[in-house]
Amino acid sequence: MEANGTKPKAYLCRRFTENVEAAMDDRYDLRRNEHDGILSPDEIVHCAQGSEVLFASATEQINEGVLRRLAPTLRYVATLSVGYDHIDMAAADELGIGVLHTPDVLSDACAEVAMMLMLNACRRGYEADRMVRTNQWPGWAPTQLLGIGLKAKRVLVFGMGRIGREVAARARAFGMEIHYHNRRALAPELAAGALYHADLDDALRIADVLVIAAPGSPELKGVINAERIALMPPRAVLVNISRGDLVDDDALISALSTGRLFAAGLDVYANEPNIDPRYRTLDNVFLSPHMGSATQETRDAMGWLLLNGLDALRQGDMPDNLLNPRSTPPFS
Numbered sequence: 001m002e003a004n005g006t007k008p009k010a011y012l013c014r015r016f017t018e019n020v021e022a023a024m025d026d027r028y029d030l031r032r033n034e035h036d037g038i039l040s041p042d043e044i045v046h047c048a049q050g051s052e053v054l055f056a057s058a059t060e061q062i063n064e065g066v067l068r069r070l071a072p073t074l075r076y077v078a079t080l081s082v083g084y085d086h087i088d089m090a091a092a093d094e095l096g097i098g099v100l101h102t103p104d105v106l107s108d109a110c111a112e113v114a115m116m117l118m119l120n121a122c123r124r125g126y127e128a129d130r131m132v133r134t135n136q137w138p139g140w141a142p143t144q145l146l147g148i149g150l151k152a153k154r155v156l157v158f159g160m161g162r163i164g165r166e167v168a169a170r171a172r173a174f175g176m177e178i179h180y181h182n183r184r185a186l187a188p189e190l191a192a193g194a195l196y197h198a199d200l201d202d203a204l205r206i207a208d209v210l211v212i213a214a215p216g217s218p219e220l221k222g223v224i225n226a227e228r229i230a231l232m233p234p235r236a237v238l239v240n241i242s243r244g245d246l247v248d249d250d251a252l253i254s255a256l257s258t259g260r261l262f263a264a265g266l267d268v269y270a271n272e273p274n275i276d277p278r279y280r281t282l283d284n285v286f287l288s289p290h291m292g293s294a295t296q297e298t299r300d301a302m303g304w305l306l307l308n309g310l311d312a313l314r315q316g317d318m319p320d321n322l323l324n325p326r327s328t329p330p331f332s
């Protein structure tokens with residue numbers, strides 16, 4: 001509540017959890033996208049006119065045009081995601097619009113989905129489910145659905161940030177040998193015994209299982225291409241929980257089709273939700289619909305992190321989940 005008793009105007013681009021929306025209604029004069037469809041940039045501008053706060057998610061393209069057309073009234077964008085590659089941060093900085101995101105609280109949930117994908121890819125989860133569900137199971141057989149075990153395999157975590165480290169901890173519990181590639185080596189207490197590879201190409205040569213957990217960014221677009229897949233050991237497995245466009249779809253689909261890669265597990269895709277249709281035809285890819293952080297408790301925690309961050313700004317503090325503190329004026 002502002003000093004004059006009015007609540008700041010806010011627009012909610014996607015429906016958040018019930019608990020979080022109730023708290024938002026308390027704090028803001030909130031309008032929402034009732035139907036929860038994905039809004040185009042023009043629709044966002046139209047719907048959010050006059051808002052000081054824009055609650056968004058990774059499905060909204062908050063580009064320069066959106067920010068310019070909503071400024072100067074718009075003061076903050078609060079995205080229900082750890083990734084912020086959908087937001088033009090340079091324009092936000094220039095316009096003095098603060099951007100909040102949701103790190104940490106989703107790391108466990110995302111790592112669980114990485115393991116779900118890894119296990120289903122290695123142990124042929126899609127084919128197994130289909131065999132039973134469609135009544136095609138002839139009964140137990142010694143050579144039925146032979147997969148790849150995780151124990152003693154080398155997993156390469158590409159992007160050993162908060163989520164990557166949680167993946168590593170879980171993979172370690174499965175008896176895997178942990179390797180990672182980052183721009184910089186981690187301090188020993190964070191690496192927890194994982195072996196650092198400064199060079200991605202060298203790292204891929206030992207990757208029995210590659211888990212892509214690096215943040216989405218224009219520089220990493222297409223980084224996992226045909227040449228790099230060719231460096232991986234035969235029958236390696238690829239898991240992607242980051243952003244779809246880090247992987248070249250043609251290269252991955254070709255490697256899966258020829259058996260050069262044993263399998264893949266994908267939670268993210270280029271051009272979501274209109275994924276490359278060839279993935280649907282492959283038995284050796286396990287697909288999930290960008291659901292890394294989709295648990296009730298995690299989505300609640302993400303929403304609270306945004307609300308608490310905005311509350312802190314209103315009290316004159318700089319919350320840790322504010323991405324651009326130097327460009328962000330106080331919430332007055």
Ligand code: DGY
Nearest residue numbers: 058080081082083293
């Ligand atoms: C994130 O938090 O960035 C997830 O990918 C959901 O958008």
